[in-house]
Amino acid sequence: MYDYLIVGAGLFGSVFAHEATKKGKKCLVIDKRDHVGGNVYCENVDGINVHKYGAHIFHTNDKDIWDYVNQFAEFNNYVNSPVSISKGKLYNLPFNMNTFYQLWGTKTPEEAKTIIESQIKEFGYKNPKNLEEQALSLIGKDVYETLIKEYTEKQWGKKATELPAFIIKRLPVRYTFNNNYFNDAYQGIPIGGYNKIIDGLLKGIDIKTNVDFFKEKDTLSSLAKKIVFTGKIDEFYNYEYGNLEYRSLRFENTKLETENYQGNAVVNYNDSNVPYTRIIEHKHFEFGKQKHTVITKEFSEQWTTEKEAYYPINNDENQKKYQEYKALSLQESDVIFGGRLAEYKYYDMHQIIASALQKTKKEFNESV
Ligand code: UDP
Incomplete structure (x- = not known):
């Protein structure tokens, strides 16, 4: 019997699993994808770490969070200046x-x-x-x-x-000649990629990928005393109050036999007649010197239940609906909800880590 079944191997699930394991608890982490890491997962394409689910730049003002991630990987001095x-x-x-x-x-x-x-x-x-x-x-x-x-x-x-x-x-507004996209004291890209952090967090922990929680909910739930759920909260409750709105993304990756396509990791396209929002050139996150490059055009798309949900659309109507789901979730004694989708919140990575650490603390003060 596991102490925790952790549904979703993204940052929230991985941090929770790591902390719970440190406390001597037994965790099983499952994910419906064929890999761990959630949306921070990177795919190595001929030596270039491709941010498969959209660009992730780590930044925080919180020294504790910075020290936390630095346990698992060293960071380079990349500064985002789109x-x-x-x-x-x-x-x-x-x-x-x-x-x-x-x-x-x-x-x-x-x-x-x-x-x-x-x-x-x-x-x-x-x-x-x-x-x-x-x-x-x-x-x-x-x-x-x-x-x-x-x-x-x-x-x-x-x-x-x-x-x-x-x-x-x-977005900051500044009266200095400073193109740093963030105001935070700490920023960078993990050397070796985000996978290194996730692998560090999940080291020694039981993992099952290609497992869809909703397809085997009862069997999976019976494996553990408690569930940590990081998927969509409305799906957890079978869309009982209707679905929350999300924005989805589509990525078009291209490998080019050129050394430097756009001279920057992130180039945004403001005009409505350009169908994508931005082009990411991944090698620049790590100052890559390869002879080739990989670029990704990012298209923003209408979300449907079959598509990946990337951004919660936190307008009043959705927030009201979320509060109804949240009220249900507060009645659960054996399910912990966390992360961008379960809390329906536009979290950045550092905020997810902070929230996972806070939730584990709360959990262990109560139950240990
Ligand atoms: N934004 C904008 N122009 C830009 C970049 C961002 O108007 O060139 C706005 C847009 O509304 C976007 C928000 O700022 O949704 C937040 O941008 P950010 O880059 O933080 O978004 P993310 O990287 O999370 O997609």
């Missing part, structure tokens, strides 16, 4: 002095601030209620129209006025 192409012109991201120079020719913070503040005054809102209002209130009309509106609507398949404001607050 560029965006809008109407044939190239702009630096996040929104900073380089971007403002490219937009308006402004050379000092004072000049840029004057423009942005006057645009915020004219077009901004006191209490922004959606992503469009939030963006206009944060950065003004020009940046919104050049670098946000079309990308966002393509990414989410919804009007920016129908999306929650918090999404755009992920």
